[in-house]
Amino acid sequence: MERVVIVGASLAGVTAGEALRQEGFEGPITLVGDEAEAPYDRPPLSKQLLTGEWDVDRLALRSEDELGKLDLELLRGRTAAALDVAGRVLRMDDGLEIEFDGLIIATGARPLALPFGHDLEGVHTLRSQADALQIRSALERGSRVVVIGAGFIGAEVASSARTRGLEVTMVEALAAPMIGPLGEELAGWALELHAQAGVQMRFDARVSDMIGSDRVEAVKLDDGSIVEADTVVVGIGVRPNVEWLEGSGLTVGDGVICDQYCRAAPMIYAAGDVARWPNELFMHFRYGEPQRTMRIEHWTNAVEQGMAAARNLLLERRGEPLEAFAPAPYFWSDQHGLSIMASGITSPRDEFRLVHGTLESNRFAAIYGLRGYLTGVVAVGWPRMLRRYQGLIREQVSWDEALETAREIEG
Numbered sequence: 001m002e003r004v005v006i007v008g009a010s011l012a013g014v015t016a017g018e019a020l021r022q023e024g025f026e027g028p029i030t031l032v033g034d035e036a037e038a039p040y041d042r043p044p045l046s047k048q049l050l051t052g053e054w055d056v057d058r059l060a061l062r063s064e065d066e067l068g069k070l071d072l073e074l075l076r077g078r079t080a081a082a083l084d085v086a087g088r089v090l091r092m093d094d095g096l097e098i099e100f101d102g103l104i105i106a107t108g109a110r111p112l113a114l115p116f117g118h119d120l121e122g123v124h125t126l127r128s129q130a131d132a133l134q135i136r137s138a139l140e141r142g143s144r145v146v147v148i149g150a151g152f153i154g155a156e157v158a159s160s161a162r163t164r165g166l167e168v169t170m171v172e173a174l175a176a177p178m179i180g181p182l183g184e185e186l187a188g189w190a191l192e193l194h195a196q197a198g199v200q201m202r203f204d205a206r207v208s209d210m211i212g213s214d215r216v217e218a219v220k221l222d223d224g225s226i227v228e229a230d231t232v233v234v235g236i237g238v239r240p241n242v243e244w245l246e247g248s249g250l251t252v253g254d255g256v257i258c259d260q261y262c263r264a265a266p267m268i269y270a271a272g273d274v275a276r277w278p279n280e281l282f283m284h285f286r287y288g289e290p291q292r293t294m295r296i297e298h299w300t301n302a303v304e305q306g307m308a309a310a311r312n313l314l315l316e317r318r319g320e321p322l323e324a325f326a327p328a329p330y331f332w333s334d335q336h337g338l339s340i341m342a343s344g345i346t347s348p349r350d351e352f353r354l355v356h357g358t359l360e361s362n363r364f365a366a367i368y369g370l371r372g373y374l375t376g377v378v379a380v381g382w383p384r385m386l387r388r389y390q391g392l393i394r395e396q397v398s399w400d401e402a403l404e405t406a407r408e409i410e411g
């Protein structure tokens with residue numbers, strides 16, 4: 001019976017393993033992951049784990065029993081070092097070679113680092129359970145926290161640290177938090193949200209250095225000002241884990257480059273934060289040319305793409321037509337007691353409209369358009385509206401049709 005190997009034993013990888021079994025694959029599955037822990041969930045790392053609401057025992061992606069039932073060979077704490085596509089062999093860094101017939105790459109992403117400061121104690125990035133535990137114990141000691149980067153991770157860390165009553169400063173090179181994904185109008189709202197929660201903010205500010213001999217003592221900004229800190233969390237984005245695939249014959253760049261079926265090569269697929277693929281849902285209005293690809297760094301996509309990759313691998317094995325993976329991507333972020341939900345493409349955008357609710361009430365829905373089509377929605381405190389417009393994005397409606405729907409709803 002053929003062997004399927006999955007590299008990356010986290011959300012996309014575990015989901016892919018489950019989907020293979022659900023779709024009836026009975027052959028051996030090897031799931032390889034370089035983390036020592038049993039597969040765990042990442043979203044709580046910046047939220048409930050940092051606030052102290054949850055402990056690590058709540059993070060497990062699946063129970064031991066559930067994993068056992070999948071009948072996988074789980075190789076934990078083991079790193080894939082190279083791939084031989086032609087020879088169908090995965091090489092581990094300890095020399096072990098694993099032959100495969102089908103392969104799913106789900107190696108995710110890791111945080112970007114600043115070119116300085118990371119050798120100082122008290123300077124962190126946040127991706128793993130171990131990172132989160134270190135940050136949590138720093139927060140428990142009651143430190144002054146500086147968060148560098150006001151993207152979703154930075155904003156959530158700032159929120160969690162404020163929940164603990166700590167002094168928090170957010171430093172961001174742009175003019176407001178989450179300005180890229182939300183646009184200026186909602187970034188202004190987010191700025192207000194953080195300000196009201198007592199987060200100090202330094203926008204249009206770049207960190208030029210970190211000060212301290214062994215431990216970090218302060219962060220230096222490019223205008224010469226100094227922000228004192230005991231704990232610094234750097235949240236300036238991530239980079240997909242593709243280096244181990246260099247020389248494999250697969251096309252890699254900012255992700256593993258796949259076709260619309262999540263296929264990187266015959267019987268080799270990619271899923272989750274590491275995968276870059278052309279999403280056909282957004283091809284009708286020639287979103288980018290010739291074929292604009294996406295790489296999504298969100299939970300729901302890792303689940304859906306893990307399932308899609310597994311399913312297409314089995315379809316290919318049976319010689320049946322593959323199914324394009326064409327979702328309206330969804331994510332949420334929890335900050336200061338509110339859940340920000342978004343779907344589709346919110347950047348780049350030609351159009352923005354607040355269609356329901358008000359920013360002041362922290363309950364609203366806003367839509368985004370590009371080239372005459374509805375492409376994205378952001379909703380706060382209103383999941384029903386999120387789903388409504390997500391449905392319209394799936395239907396590929398025009399911007400005018402979306403506005404018409406908004407008028408009807410407002411009635």
Ligand SMILES: Cc1cc2nc3c(=O)[nH]c(=O)nc-3n(C[C@H](O)[C@H](O)[C@H](O)COP(=O)(O)OP(=O)(O)OC[C@H]3O[C@@H](n4cnc5c(N)ncnc54)[C@H](O)[C@@H]3O)c2cc1C
Pocket residue numbers: 007008009010011012013032033034035041042043044045046078079080081106107108109126127128153241244271272273274296297298299300302330331332333334
């Ligand atoms: C702190 C935090 C909070 C988040 N909050 C949210 C949220 O609120 N909402 C949301 O939508 N999304 C959130 N996300 C994003 C979401 O968790 C990710 O999109 C998701 O984890 C991606 O899953 P993945 O399986 O593709 O990658 P990962 O979870 O990164 O898993 C990849 C796995 O592969 C392993 N690996 C890498 N290279 C190798 C190798 N060579 N050999 C073996 N193993 C390897 C990695 O160590 C890792 O275990 C958050 C992420 C973080 C870090």
